[in-house]
Amino acid sequence: MTPESDAEETQPLVRRPDGSAARGRRVFLAAFAAALGPLSFGFALGYSSPAIPSLRRAASPALRLSDSAASWFGAIVTLGAAAGGVLGGWLVDRAGRKLSLLLCSVPFVTGFAVITAAQNVWMLLGGRLLTGLACGVASLVAPVYISEIAYPAVRGLLGSCVQLMVVTGILLAYLAGWVVEWRWLAVLGCVAPTLMLLLMCNMPETPRFLLTQHKRQEAMEALQFLWGSEQGWEEPHMEVEQQDFQLALLRYPGIYKPFIIGISLMAFQQLSGVNAIMFYAETIFEEAKFKDSSLASVTVGVIQVLFTAVAALIMDRAGRRLLLVLSGVVMVFSMSAFGTYFKLTQGGPSNSSHADLLAPISAKPVDVNVGLAWLAVGSMCLFIAGFAVGWGPIPWLLMSEIFPLHVKGVATGVCVLTNWLMAFLVTKEFSSIMEILRPYGTFWLASAFCIFSVLFTLSFVPETKGRTLEQITAHFEGR
Structure with missing residues (x-):
């Protein structure tokens, strides 16, 4: 990463474009x-x-x-x-x-x-x-x-x-x-x-x-x-724009580095446990004595909207890396607390059947303390808020920023394919993982993936705040 002071010296001053308010x-x-x-x-x-x-x-x-x-x-x-x-x-x-x-x-x-x-x-x-x-x-x-x-x-x-x-x-x-x-x-x-x-x-x-x-004239009109x-426009480097994507291009740092980052961000997003949290949302709310279980879905939706809106408002001030790290840390603690809830409520004899492990929480013979159930509700809401601030929106945003123009279609296609296939596999194999690791082990595993996502962000993800797409490409190419 280039030090921030150096970045400020090298990048052009970015202002809001001049022109009428309507154009703005x-x-x-x-x-x-x-x-x-x-x-x-x-x-x-x-x-x-x-x-x-x-x-x-x-x-x-x-x-x-x-x-x-x-x-x-x-x-x-x-x-x-x-x-x-x-x-x-x-x-x-x-x-x-x-x-x-x-x-x-x-x-x-x-x-x-x-x-x-x-x-x-x-x-x-x-x-x-x-x-x-x-x-x-x-x-x-x-x-x-x-x-x-x-x-x-x-x-x-x-x-x-x-x-x-x-x-x-x-x-x-x-x-x-x-x-x-x-x-x-x-x-x-x-x-x-x-x-x-x-x-x-x-x-x-x-x-x-x-x-x-x-179509330069049309581009300028657009x-x-x-x-x-x-003002503030920087033209892309056009000498490679008409090349078709070839696997040989992956030997160039300007191609393989954003490829690795984009695919990894999409994988970590799905491995964070967000689908597992959604799976248990309604039953957790029922344990906290919410009679209308559909309230869980609406509550989860409201939290997602509010904190994603917060992320949008502060994204260009706080930066992508900082929000990813903070989001990941919140997810680590909330997912660990969620796993602890399952350990305390379901950590019975080791000879429990798989069917017992996978039964809805409210169907278990454990008399769950309402205060303990509220621990689960609190950790779930905290996880969703943390996810919405960083790991929800930012992988999609970075995917659209880090790839050079001549590979953007193929590269973003691979990232989206990775995201949806991971979503399908995680959802499909969730029950199997629960059988092997028990519920608390499953959520602690997700917490471990969240730790890896924070370390990956600190080690490899560049800050793209305030940079043009051309400057981001130049960073990966070492220019």
């Missing part, structure tokens, strides 16, 4: 239009939580979900999203950032429309697979688009809004699920992608992508539209 706001409008993709993505993820109980009680036997069908209804989105990450990596370099966002609105709307019109379980699963495909594309393209249109002083704020919109979409699905049944909830899912389609039609392509297509001036 256009970059925020374009970022909002792109972030409607992650909002749709969040709504699709959150849809299954209120929809599954409703579909279990469906009047039509053809639509009624069995236990197996319900698990697939929730999980098939991650498989579709993994495929969408690969598709998005191909699209973003060939069709461009703007057109890729426009195209991903199609499977969003189509998927929710198929669910709305569903006459059997296969149509439900098909609709979920389509929305998952759109989630994968949106989770890749939206961060790239926003990072390339934002000037350095607000790139952290706007980039963090991607995760903010995801958790807002999840919360909206939970809240709407209290009011409407699953068909009308699917109709609501069509609103955000339709609005994104209408707004993005009036937004420009990113200047950096236009330059890779040798820059004027977004920033109001060309």
Whole structure:
């Protein structure tokens, strides 16, 4: 890492672009239009939580979900999203950032429309697979688009809004699920992608992508539209922009270093235990004597939205590294406390059956002290707050910042694929790990991964606050 004082000497002074107030706001409008993709993505993820109980009680036997069908209804989105990450990596370099966002609105709307019109379980699963495909594309393209249109002083704020919109979409699905049944909830899912389609039609392509297509005049016009001036703009190095990605490029530090960092951040995000925490949220709230277990989902959603918003507001002041480290430390302590809760409440004889270990907490014969249950609620809420401040939004933000233009499509595609496959594997193998390590061992293992994530951040992740994308590339290349 270059010392901060040296960085301040070498980087150009970054000011808010000159121009009219309307022009100054256009970059925020374009970022909002792109972030409607992650909002749709969040709504699709959150849809299954209120929809599954409703579909279990469906009047039509053809639509009624069995236990197996319900698990697939929730999980098939991650498989579709993994495929969408690969598709998005191909699209973003060939069709461009703007057109890729426009195209991903199609499977969003189509998927929710198929669910709305569903006459059997296969149509439900098909609709979920389509929305998952759109989630994968949106989770890749939206961060790239926003990072390339934002000037350095607000790139952290706007980039963090991607995760903010995801958790807002999840919360909206939970809240709407209290009011409407699953068909009308699917109709609501069509609103955000339709609005994104209408707004993005009036937004420009990113200047950096236009330059890779040798459209300098259009790039300058896009820059004027977004920033109001060309002040603070630094053109990318164009001599390699038209190269296709080849494995031989991985021998260059400017390529393999960000590759390792991007993939590792995505893996650590999923290994942190966030999915395990979500798995136990409702039962933990029940032990603390919350009668309405669905309150757990809404509470978790509200905490995520609030602290992701805090992260967005302080991202460009505190920096990425500091927030990742603080977030990781909070997650270490809260996950350790969570494991301790399980040790105290479930640390019975070693000959307990696997079925006992995996039964819902409230079904166990242990008389859990309410105060102890509140320890679990407190540590869970602290973990979610810590995750939302750092390890929730920042891996996606850094993914969009650290890769050079000529490998961005492939590299971000690999990162998104890693994230979704890890999410699927962690979720699928969670029960097996619980059987082997017992619940407290599982959460302590997640705490250990959080420690490794902090050490990795301190050792390898560069600070990108206030730097142009070209300066970040130059850092990895040693220029």
